[in-house]
Amino acid sequence: MADVLADLRSDTVTRPTPAMRLAMAEAPVGDDVFDEDPTLHELQSYAASLFGHEAALFTPSGCMANQIALQLVVPRAGELLCDADAHVVTYEMGAAAAYGGISTRTWPFAGGALDVATVAGMIRPAGGYTVATSAIAVEQTHNRGGGTIIPLETLQALRTVCDDAGLLLHCDGARIWHAHVAAGVPLATYGQLFDTLSVCLSKGLGAPVGSLVIGSAARIAEARLIRKRLGGGMRQAGILAAGGLYALRHHIDRLADDHAKARHLAAALAPTGAADPARVETNLVMLDLRAAPLDAAQLTAAAAEQGVLVSPFGPRTVRLTTHLDLTDDAVSTAAAVLTKLLT
Numbered sequence: 001m002a003d004v005l006a007d008l009r010s011d012t013v014t015r016p017t018p019a020m021r022l023a024m025a026e027a028p029v030g031d032d033v034f035d036e037d038p039t040l041h042e043l044q045s046y047a048a049s050l051f052g053h054e055a056a057l058f059t060p061s062g063c064m065a066n067q068i069a070l071q072l073v074v075p076r077a078g079e080l081l082c083d084a085d086a087h088v089v090t091y092e093m094g095a096a097a098a099y100g101g102i103s104t105r106t107w108p109f110a111g112g113a114l115d116v117a118t119v120a121g122m123i124r125p126a127g128g129y130t131v132a133t134s135a136i137a138v139e140q141t142h143n144r145g146g147g148t149i150i151p152l153e154t155l156q157a158l159r160t161v162c163d164d165a166g167l168l169l170h171c172d173g174a175r176i177w178h179a180h181v182a183a184g185v186p187l188a189t190y191g192q193l194f195d196t197l198s199v200c201l202s203k204g205l206g207a208p209v210g211s212l213v214i215g216s217a218a219r220i221a222e223a224r225l226i227r228k229r230l231g232g233g234m235r236q237a238g239i240l241a242a243g244g245l246y247a248l249r250h251h252i253d254r255l256a257d258d259h260a261k262a263r264h265l266a267a268a269l270a271p272t273g274a275a276d277p278a279r280v281e282t283n284l285v286m287l288d289l290r291a292a293p294l295d296a297a298q299l300t301a302a303a304a305e306q307g308v309l310v311s312p313f314g315p316r317t318v319r320l321t322t323h324l325d326l327t328d329d330a331v332s333t334a335a336a337v338l339t340k341l342l343t
Helices: 018-025 038-050 062-073 095-100 116-122 152-165 176-183 187-191 217-229 238-250 255-272 296-305 328-342
Strands: 055-059 079-083 103-107 133-139 168-173 196-200 211-215 284-288 311-314 317-321
Touching: 018 238, 038 055, 038 187, 038 211, 038 238, 055 062, 055 217, 055 238, 062 095, 062 133, 062 168, 062 196, 062 211, 062 217, 095 103, 103 116, 116 152, 133 152, 152 168, 152 187, 168 176, 176 187, 176 196, 176 255, 211 217, 255 284, 255 328, 296 311, 296 317, 296 328
Parallel strands: 079 103, 079 133, 133 168, 168 196
Antiparallel strands: 055 211, 196 211, 284 317, 311 317
């Protein structure tokens, strides 16, 4: 494989900036299993305040954050509703069932055009030996949906449905920072719609490790026990937390740059017929290869031979991701290489 000229596989491939590394090196630390790490305390308090919630808990990964949150809102043998392409049922190895004893039922994914009436019609009350619905989960922004944003009005309507039915509402907000920047919705406005959120520090924001579960003080106290049960308690994790704090304080607003690069990339590839700039809402560009000369595996391999790394997302779908470490020159190089391969 050639030297890497443009890595578009994910926004998790970024490396800490020099300023972030310095913050991590200088972070005061303590034993977090004893709840004594001051930098973790600061990160958790700051993140919770951004979303208007009482508390937060740092976790090693987004999958763990999601699975802890799901156990907070769905009892064992209870049911979670989510879309069929949701990360929690697609990329988390059946953890909801394996570790939480959670049953899941899904509705067909339709991008940001979530049909609240359809979701409401799926809710099953307790009784008659049915598996009662306990909670609903949504993903903001949506990974397999190409970074699509669920409109605020839709989420507000879904919140009303949950309140009327006595259900809890979880947000897989790994990339909610992008929705905040692109849609102009305050993080606290999003936060108050959900009983629990998971948010990622290494997707887009450039921190090397970590996610957070956000919710009420009572739920986060329980989350701490679940995290320990899953093996996620860490010791002097303030070194990692410092990277996350730096990311939250310095790297959110700049996500607009990644959105601009994604739109530029999609526009450059539009003549190939594989990219639709109108569908790019944040930092993800999905290539539709149904009419292309190469399938996803072939395009991925051919592009890698020329130093451009991409992610196959299906037999005829490839995802491109813009991020903190992707320069304008890298975007132009990627556009040129992919255009040649697709025409």
